[in-house]
Amino acid sequence: MKKIAVIGGGINGLCSAWALAKAGYAVTLYERDQIMRATSAASTKLLHGGLRYLEQGDFRLVREALRERAWWLSQVPEITQTIELVLPIYEDSQRGRWLPKLGLWLYDRLAGQHNIAPHRWCSSSELHRLAPTLKSQGLRGGFIFYDGQMDDYQLGLWVAEQARAAGVKIIEQQAVKRIQPDGTVEISTLRLKYDSLVNVTGPWAVSLLAESQLSSHYQLDLVRGSHILFNRPMERGYFLAVPGERRICFVLPYQGKTLVGTTEVRHSFPQPIKCSEAEANYLLKVYNAYFTETVNEIDESFSGVRPLIQSATDPSKTTREYALETQGRIVTVYGGKWTTARALGQKVANTVQTMLCK
Ligand SMILES: Cc1cc2nc3c(=O)[nH]c(=O)nc-3n(C[C@H](O)[C@H](O)[C@H](O)COP(=O)(O)OP(=O)(O)OC[C@H]3O[C@@H](n4cnc5c(N)ncnc54)[C@H](O)[C@@H]3O)c2cc1C
Incomplete structure (x- = not known):
């Protein structure tokens, strides 16, 4: 049985691992933290x-x-x-x-x-x-x-359960240091050899390649998106034009609260992925522009970094499309939406299959 390593335990990594296991490969997924704790749990939940x-x-x-x-x-x-x-x-x-x-x-x-x-x-x-x-x-x-x-975190855990049931071995708290086009994965002091590697580390995809001294044809625009939550039940969702801008914000009912998001702010690592005061105020301003009951305080906030492909002067004009790139035995995933993660995973499995048939 051919061995595949999937690097990254967000929704795209989990869906890729699941599709590869269903295609008959022995799949190990490495996640440096815990699965579903990064971008995939910080979405607008749509x-x-x-x-x-x-x-x-x-x-x-x-x-x-x-x-x-x-x-x-x-x-x-x-x-x-x-x-x-x-x-x-x-x-x-x-x-x-x-x-x-x-x-x-x-x-x-x-x-x-x-x-x-x-x-x-x-x-x-x-x-x-x-x-x-x-x-x-x-x-x-x-x-x-x-x-x-959806509840993005719980839905991601559901996918992880399906992946495990299909035979995927999920290893958490295990960062991959470097990858090589011959299928080598470096983890702490170990060098492990796989038939194929899938780099699906979301906003960190290009950094993992750079740390491995590999170049990429795609550049990622890293754009932070923040949300605020306050304790007020909402009866339905709203799709709202931000006053004076072309941007859209959502105001949504979420688990008995109101969720407002999102912002679009250029991000660079190692900046912390968190909602700034300016972002929280921006979102409150959008809410208060549309609703009669003014809100001045928030209960919670969370942020994620969109890994968007293609550069643009205006981040909101950057495409949400995804792309796959093959270098030797490595397949790297760029971009991708939560909603399309299962389709992306299937494309990853097809790409690996084609690569291994050559
Ligand atoms: C603010 C915001 C709102 C969004 N809203 C929606 C929405 O409503 N609907 C929708 O469809 N999409 C939405 N999206 C898009 C969607 O959330 C993301 O495209 C998707 O979650 C990306 O998933 P991922 O698996 O590629 O990345 P991530 O979820 O970030 O997963 C990557 C994983 O790789 C791990 N990793 C990184 N480096 C290494 C390493 N060296 N070794 C091991 N592991 C590593 C990280 O720890 C992380 O867990 C939103 C995105 C943002 C930012």
């Missing part, structure tokens, strides 16, 4: 196609993510659920009414048979009944649409 990526023309990604959204919702109903989202339109909304309408029409079409339910328009009075705390001055109405929501 299983979504990503309505806003349509503006960037990422149709392939959105279609794949919508199909994957349906898979998670149907296969793991105990940790996932559908969520109703409101996209309010005000007299001064930058995108007006027709651009969101077009986006939602396309979103429904791209979901096809996997759609949860079609979007619909709500008048301002209907919206006021549905969402009484939403500011009503200048409100023209809003769209209602649907996506998926």
Whole structure:
């Protein structure tokens, strides 16, 4: 049996290991900390196609993510659920009414048979009944649409359980120091040989290659995203344009609280991955711009670093697509969304299979 090492125990590493084990390989996954403690547990908790990526023309990604959204919702109903989202339109909304309408029409079409339910328009009075705390001055109405929501940490542990059941050996608290194109993995003083290595260390993918004296064709834009939580129950989710910007923020019900996110701030290691005061204030400002009950204090915050491929002057314009690169026996994963992790894992398994057949 061919031996594969997967490096990184986030959702992309776990899904890759699971797919490789199902394809018949002996898989060992190395995680330097504990599985599901980095980016994959600091997401907005949405299983979504990503309505806003349509503006960037990422149709392939959105279609794949919508199909994957349906898979998670149907296969793991105990940790996932559908969520109703409101996209309010005000007299001064930058995108007006027709651009969101077009986006939602396309979103429904791209979901096809996997759609949860079609979007619909709500008048301002209907919206006021549905969402009484939403500011009503200048409100023209809003769209209602649907996506998926998850407990990202628990869903990741569910994937780890499936991977273990398929034969994956998960080793935590074991950092990989270096990897080599001949299949060597260096761990503390050990040098272990594998038939193939998968570098799926998320935001650290390029650093692991650099520490191994290997170059990469892709560059990662590291963009920190923070969320705040406060103790206020929310009845539904909101997709909100940040006043004066093209950016979007979500206000979501999450485990009895309100979750607001996210920010986009360039990040560099070893800077700590945590929500700054400026980010918390930014998110509070967005919330208070839309809701009548002002919030001044937060209960919790958390942050993650997006490993986005391709450089751009504006981080919000960087693609959420993912890419695989092969160097000798190493497959490196760049980027990737939570929702599409299972599809990415399958592509990793196919790439390894092709490599080992040569
Ligand atoms: C703020 C934010 C919000 C997001 N919201 C959503 C969302 O709502 N929906 C969605 O679909 N996507 C979302 N995403 C994207 C998604 O969360 C990430 O793309 C995904 O979690 C990345 O997973 P990963 O496994 O590649 O990386 P990670 O989860 O970071 O895992 C990488 C792992 O590699 C380990 N590692 C690193 N170096 C080594 C080493 N040398 N040896 C061993 N282990 C190592 C790390 O400890 C870590 O556990 C969001 C991302 C961010 C940042």
